[in-house]
Each structure stands twice: as C-alpha cells, then as structure tokens.
Amino acid sequence: MTSTTSTTGPSTPTPGKSNGSIKPTKPKDPVLATGRVFAWVAVLVCLIPILLIVVVATTRQWRTGVYSGGFTLDWIIQGFDMVAVNFAYSFQIAVIVLLLNLAIGFPAAWLFARRQFPGRRIAMAITQTPLAIPGIALAIGLIMAYGTGDLKRYGILLVFGHLLYTLPFFIATMVPVLGGRRLQELEQVALTLGAGGVRRFLTVTVPQVKTALLGALILVVTLSLGEFNVSFFVFSPTDPPLPMELHSSHKQDGIEIASAVTVWFLAFVVPAAIVLERLGGAKVSASS
C-alpha cells in the first residue's frame, strides 16, 4: 500500500500537524495495530511448540527439566533409524499423488479456468467437497466400497485417499492462475504470431504458471506426507506411512524419542511450507 494511506486525517488539509514525518511501517490505524499484536501472538502459538520439540528431542532427560543431563543428538539419530523406512514409503506415495494431481487436476483446472459450461460451478463445488466431509467418513466409505483386499494391501486405497484430499487444493490454486487475464493475452499474442498449440503451451503457458504450479505441487506433497485422518483407516499394516509411525511412537516411546521422530517429520514439512509461501502461498476455493 502507498505511504499516503498512513495519514488518516480528514480531507481538510492540516499542514500544521506536529508529526510531519510519514512512517508507513507504523500503523496508526487501531485495527492494524491490534492486528500486529494478534499476528505476533499467532506466530508465538505456532512456533513455540516447534522450538520446544527440538529442545525436548535434544535433551538427555526431559523429565527432570530443560537440558537436564545435557545436550544430546542420540535421540535424533535413533529417531531417524525408526522412521527412515516410513519416510521413504510416504515419499513414494506423495510422488505418485503428485503425478496423479498433475495428470488429473491440471486438465480439469484448465477446463474450469478457460470454458464456461453449464454445471461448471456445481462441478467446482463438488471438487471441493472432500474438504467439507470428515476424512474418517470418506475413509470408511472407501473401505466399504473397495474392501480391505489387494487395494488396501498395495497402498492403492491410501493413494486414493490422498488424491481426494489434495486435488481440491491443487485445483483451487491453479484455476485462478490459468484463468489470469495476462496469461491469456500472452497466449493470444503467441497465437496471432502463429505459434501452435504445443509451442504456446510450452513456451508461454508453462513459464508463466510454473511458480504457482510448483507451489501447488509442494503443497500436495506436504499434505500427502502429513495426512492422517484418512490414512489411519486405509493404510496397509505392512507399510505404515510416516504419520502412523509418529502416532505409535507418541503412544509408546519416551517423550524424547517421540519428539525426535517428529523433528524428522518437521525437518521436511517446515522448509517446504516456507518455500511454498515464497512461491505465492496456498489457495482454497471460497465455495464449499
């Protein structure tokens, strides 16, 4: 916003005001001032547990106090051995989910963005419904519809569940980008210059949307890695994905080990969230 907006005075010019210097960063607006305090409170709420978990995971004996017994990396190393297999498996699932999002979500987002057709709004609303329906309900529906046989054993139900819960985010992020006026003008220019469909797509569309696309794909991967509500019912007991291993560690192990295992999860998800925000952030469709 422009710096002039910080002068909240009435339209009558008041040149004799004592504080002549304009400081755009200091909001005089009471709501923005409150907002700043609340924003910092929210940040503390969000970050304190993450810092705390690192402290617990590197304390030799948490029960007797912060860093009692000194600093140690033993738990962290032990934790890695515990979750390495699950991490690899979860990552594999996430990559499959990512590819499916590209193959299914991208064409659909293109259609929603570029063509008005009867039922378009309803179709988009249905796409977003997995966000509204409790994961557990859908998980039980999936099991009742497709059984607990091979589909569950090979992790296919798990992929299905993750796909359902990531597609809404992927499509909601891509539709406004693909429908952007500037992008379509650029494509139009390329068209009038004689560029064919494939060439236009590869040299105009893809470079224009790649930031948003990358952001959407990172979101898909992190959501898939952390998905619990559906996964809990549809995963194959022989291959527990990462959140299941975290869950059993939280239940069975000492607080230090449980923290260390979780630190490994955060070590991937937190940087991903930071990159994601840099790339323009996630989107959720307003309708539900």
Place this chain on the structure above:
Amino acid sequence: MSATASANRSAPRKRRGAERPVSLLLGLPLAIVVGCLLLWPLAVLAFNSVVSQTDGVTFDNYVTVLTSDRYLTSFLITSVLAVGSTLLALLLCVPAALYIERTKSRASRGIAVALTIPLSLPGIVIGFFVILLFGNVGLVPVASNALFGEPIGAMAYTFTGLLLGYLYFNIPRVILVVRGAVAQIPHDTLDAARTLGATPWHVYQRVVIPALRPAIASASALSLATAFGAYGTAVTLSRGYRVVPLDIADAFTESFQPQLAATLSVVLALVTTLILVIVSRLGEKGGKLS
C-alpha cells in the same frame, strides 16, 4: 476472458492456428476420480447405514444414534469444540490477516510464512505439541513445578487442551482465506473513503468488513469442517471427552459395527454440510455474521 475466445470463434472461416474451445474431455479424468472415489464411496456409506444383511432396510441405527445420550453428548462436544476454536481463530486471525496484507513489511511477510506452517501438520503432531506444553511432563507444568513447587497448567487432556489443539490447526486456515480476500480490496476504495473523511472505524465498518464478509464466512466454513472431522488431534488428546470421529473409529475398528459407523459418518457429514451451507449463506446474503 471467454469473450475474446468467442469473438475469435465467431469468424466463420477457419484460420490457421485459430483457438479452439477447450474440450470438455479435459474434465473426464476428474469426473472419473470424483465419481469413483468420492460419490460412490459416499453412496455405499449411506447404503450401509440403512441396509443390514439380517433385517433388510432399517433405520434402527439412526434411532440408536439420535436417542443415545453417549452419541448426542459427542455431537455436542464436537460442536462446541468446532465453534469455539473457529471463533477464537477468527478473533485472532482476521486482524492478523489485515495486518499482514496491508503492511507489506519484511516482518509481516515473515509472520505470513510462520502462520502457514501448521497447515501441513497432521492432527497427531498438533496433539503432541499440546502434550509437550501442557502434558504431565510438559513445559508449563514442569516449569511451574520448578518455580512454585507445584505443577500448574497440566491441561493437555482437558477440554482446554483439546480446544488449543483445534485452534492450532484452524489458525492457518483462517489466515489463508482472509488474507486472499484482504488482498482483493482495492486500495483506491480505502483511500477514497479516507479522503471523504471517514474515520478508521468507519472505513472498517462500511468498507473492510463488508468486503471481507464472504471470506470470513468461507474461512469459518473451512475451519468448522476441519474441526468437525478432526481425528488425529482428538485421538491424541481425548481422555474422557469424546468427539464424533472417535466414536466412528470405535464403532468401526473396536466394536466391529460397520453399520453403526456408517450411520454416525452420515450424520456427521450431514451436520457438517448443513452448517457449511448456513455459514456460506450468511456470507453471501446481507445476513449479519457477528
């Protein structure tokens, strides 16, 4: 945008490289996925809730759910948690989102990053956070024990602990939706209101809040939906306080009553959807939100 495309198409003779309308076939894979993975399982769920192998079509499960104290209490607790955490998240995050979007400073950008992180954390991790802070050997009780000689604030497994967990996962969701809407308010409008002599309060009352109403409604909707369906946080923190997703899981895996689980799921999905429809209506129409 489609106007230019249709203007192109209206030219009768087909030029080389002329833009064709986007084929509806592009939506086919999505339609198949939605049909097979969303609509069909939901239909099977609904079918299983009313049809049993021994009795044929029966609504006994619905009668059981709607007359049992246990399940009604669960629904009440779930609703209170969902509404409470949503209201807290709105109170905290609407002003915060306004601050983040309207002062594009380095600090506010950092805040934005920090507030996105919880979006991708599973409920169990959030539950574990609450335990680390307020559990029996959590930071707060341990610290107060060291300072005052008695552990204060061991509330992880109480209603407050659950509420904090729910608030945690609702924060990024409200921020996400409201930020997007704040960014859409044209600065010109705000400047115009100010130049015309509106006080800051007036600007909020007449310009900002009305412009944000749909976003506040959809943020509430997303937040409520997530809270009603939350399983991970509840399974980690719930001791005594039952929420509906836990009852569903119990019926399905512990007591092997898939029909009852299906019924509870249908009722929960209906309650959630109904609330979402009402909330969205409040956002669209002139209805007062607050």
